[in-house]
Amino acid sequence: MLSTYGSRGDVEPLAGLAVRLRELGAEVRVCAPPDEEFAQRLAGVGVPLVPVGRSARALMTAAPPPSSLPDRAAELIAGQFDAVTAAAEGCDVLVATGMIPAAAGALSVAEKLGIRSVSVTFQQLTLPSPRHRPLAYPGRPFPPGVTDNRALWELDAQSINALFGAALNTNRASNGLPPVDNVRDYVIGDQPWLATDPILDPWQETPDFDVVQTGAWIVPDVRPLPAELGAFLDAGTPPVYVGFGSMPMRASTDVAQAAIEAVRAQGRRAVVARGWADLALIDDRDDCFVVGDVNQQALFGRVVAVVHHGGAGTTTTATRAGAPQVVVPQAADQPYWAGRVAELGIGVAHDGPAPTFDSLSAALRTALAHETRARATAVAGAIRTDGATVAAKLLLDVVSGEKATRVRVNHA
Template sequence: MRVVLTSWGSRGDIEPLAALAVAVRARGAEAVVCAPPDEDFAALLERVGVPLVPLGPTVKSIVANPKPPTGQDAFKLAPALVAARFETLAAVATDGCDAVLATGLMPAGARDVAEKLGVPYVLACFHTLGLPSRHFRPGRRPGTPSSADETDYEVLWKQDAERVNELYGAAVNEGRAALGLPPVDNVRDHVFTARPWLAADPLLCPAEGMTELDLVQTGAWVLPDDRPLPEGLREFLDGGEPPVYVGFGSMASYAPAGVARAAVAAARAHGRRIVLGSGWAGLAAVDDGADCFVVGEVNQQALFRRAAAVVHHGGAGTTTTAARAGVPQVVVPLIADQPYWASRIAELGIGVAHAGPAPTAGSLTAALGTALAPGVRARAESVATAVRGDGASVAAGLLLDLAGRSGGADSRL
């Protein structure tokens, strides 16, 4: 049995697919990942022996610019990604395909290829914020904006679907026509399906009541990491009390200006050393102080367990990794689902939601003061025992069962 997994997005979108691919392989099936050809992602997948088929442009070429992408950029990228999915997924499927699972930035085009092949399709998400709901407004999306006076959620979500059609509709229906398929008039709901999967921990991201769709919650897809920490980092960690870790992952141009300087000052205000994760934002030491160590790509599962607190942007993957490590968090939300994760960490009592995306030395000092309190650490360690790590295995079983029940060649397992 062979399944195709696809995404276009940040590290937080690609690493869970690697975890799922490994879990699929552990069940005796084959998984191939179609994802952006960023060097970081290629190295990640190569490390776990999962084939990568390049899809679309690199993410870094879009986001790692002096300014964040604009709405105009989105209207160029959206149809290009749709065309890439039609072309790439169809080509990969010529070697056999029993199911297609898609995630990441609105994966329009993936379901259509699966439909043409006659195989199951699953949409997976890492949070519920983009799913239509009677309980909250849709997030911001390029296209014709809703009126600031509109308060009816049903109307707002209808307008959200219209914005998705503006971005993706023409390209999707052009691709469908080329495959001999009829057009669709609501791309968003077509991509989501009535039964998407939620690849998030039930404690960190409870699904009940968040959407009217029939969510299947598998738990977070966590890729085990047994890599040793670099020697220099181990020596730094062994040389004193646990440091504060600060990193903003793939945020690149979204990362707050001057955040490294503010973070170093805040850590020092509490007598703490600091580890800066350079990430795509290129965080760097602000002086030659021996109390600061800069790391690149590293085993965060191991590093976070040795930190006093973790300051980060609130991506789903980083939030889950820190929660599983039992370390207090300070979340500085910048875009998308990050404000949700910040509020959830605060609600659980395992960290602090920073007020706004532009931290100062003073605001980070205050936030760290709360996060470093003994009671928060104790609560974080308690919650860590309840955060599940088997989501990828659960999802792999469901996906292979779905493929087999639909006529996939399960006899090849």
């Protein structure tokens, strides 16, 4: 049972893991939001979707005030108890990831059913470490005078308990489970899995827990590019890709205008991805093409640069393709991925979430430079491609191993 609640970036890695598990003879179910794009993606690799809760896109684009976070948490946790309890019957191991309240609910279901479980994150910023700061929750900024990372992680635990603790423990009590004192530590456990590439996301060991870094979970995308897109690509020089995935980008019209004009100023064509921002073309000139959900693995190999939001999946795909990047981070872990792209020399970290013609023009000049392309090509060859296989084999070892509620494994 693979359980998540979040955006496409939370669902796509589970598709990669599910494919590898099935190749090794396991039966797999994925519990995820009922969004049509998620269902289609999983159906495309032959994996059944067990829907949980309401549309992730509807939930994330509604933008209620931060005070509603506890209400959202209660909804997510209750949904996990309802959907995952039924779907996990007969399973040997449960993998939980996605938003903390959803993961806490799924892990509680595994505990209730006596199923072994594994907690997974797709970026290290949710793992406490003295080497980096935690992410602040909306409406709950850290005190400006507190700079020690360990003290910040203590405040992080307090915030998570305040936001999600009551909803989690109410549902646990109604299911005959004892209360959880520290929601974050319950979700992480003492041996979390980090499903990221060690070049892009190098983890430094900490005495607090034992992290298993498997590599990113990637499913080879064999979908052909649409014929019209293929014709556009063949008709001229490689374009610049512009897309922001599951980010709403509320000023999307201005973003599309700035991006397309900045690409044109570099003498380049553009492929614009609609995404959750509903980006669109700004005129009827033939140097731009708009796409929906397409095979990014194939497309990124045919573009000269990728302008994106900095999600873990998009960053990994662009890096594997050797495409220079301009990362315009919007929220959560995206500034971290932007920083890693810049540190590796494979692209540019845009300053802030609101791109303009001038800021994108400057970033593209650096991304399109020969030195950036050469570095991106070199790093692409070092990115691992076996992360999902490593994780699948470890999970099967868990199934055949000791009878424990939380998994104990060694990194292969």
